[in-house]
Amino acid sequence: MMVFVRIPLVLVSVVLLQITLFDELRIAGIAAECAMGLAVAAGLAGGSDKGAMVGFLLGLFLDLYIATPYALSALTFAVVAFIAGFFDNSMANTSWLVAGPMIGIGTASGVAMYVLFGEILGEDHFYTDRFWVLLIVTGLAGLLLGGPLMAAMRWCFSNGARQGPPPIRRFGVVN
């Protein structure tokens, strides 16, 4: 039951941080894609199904504030989290040093996917000559934020009681 309290709390908090704090802290004019990072973390922490659902809801909420086609973030986050859920999450769950790079790479890949979907939908200004800078900055930001984001999503999906190590999942199969 706590899951249904924790997830909305984390989603709302991250979206508010995304549109307030992280929108101010720009590097080379580029803001960290904290919400995309959270979608990746949701996939890693909860697996494909839960991750995709959380990513979708997160994207829907974020899309209320950005003037791009509504549900474009929801679509991208769901797909990114779904794909992230197929990767081995045991390492990401145990060390921030591993979670960071995984979420950084996932974030940059998600941003590239977002640009692709946007271009398909006719948003011609998504792909610019700064595309690679965008990927590098958002990837590095994801790397730095990966640990806290992973911890937040692990907290969301935990049942409140102390547990042993999470089950090792390789490509969607629980061993």
Add this chain to the structure above:
Amino acid sequence: MRRPHEAGISSPRLLLLLVIASVTLMTLDIRDVGPFADMQQTTRNIVEPFRSAGDTVFDPVGNVWDDVFSGGGNQDELDALREENAKLRNDFIAQANASDLLESVMLQLDISYVGNIASTIATVVDGSIGNFDDFHIDVDRGSNDGIRVGMPVISGGGLIGRIDEADATRSRVLLIVDPTFNVGIRVVGSREDLAIVHGGEWGNPLRVDEDINPLAAIEIGAPVVTSGLDGSLYPADIPVGFIVSTQLDEGALTQILEVEPSGELASLRHVTILLYDPDAEVEP
């Protein structure tokens, strides 16, 4: 033992369902379905106090960040020069237009070319959000202040955009540089030449690429103002910009005009929203 996803919707089906839901929502948004837009607005209104609190807390952090990474020490001087430049452009248009509507207007609080149209001053509270929303700003006036979608937004230098979304206490302005932004214009001094100008993205001039008589003599530097024709969202004679280039498109039997916007867009702090209702204007 059953795998987790076998208990409910299997993973590929769930993803497919979410993709279909996303596409459906996109369609509803593009078609501007009333209840759907209201629901979005209501959600934003509920969260607005938290967002405002976040802005209050984090704006100083952002200012410090800008000072450190963007050489913010010269920003005030740069802003002042930009503002002065915008006012000078406006003055030029005012002199060029035969009518008296554009007379000696310098301050936002005293923009006379809007005639008797009621207006309200708004403060810019946010620029574009994220990395892909390049053509919007948020202002601190909303539907509680009489703001409605479509209302023109001007600065000292002229038209800069229109209201795209109006929440209770905040509105989103679509800037004139957006390629989807269209406005009916006329070139001052050639009243026959009515056309549509559209945005050309940041750093590029606005473009008129149809409906200009290829034989019309249009001078470089000629001011461009809103046409204010029936059905237009905008009242007549709001400065839009200056012609910076003309090119004959023989295939399309038109001239392609490039228009440099006269409104200052780069460092907006305050804007004027015209509480203009085109339907009311049409009424006899």
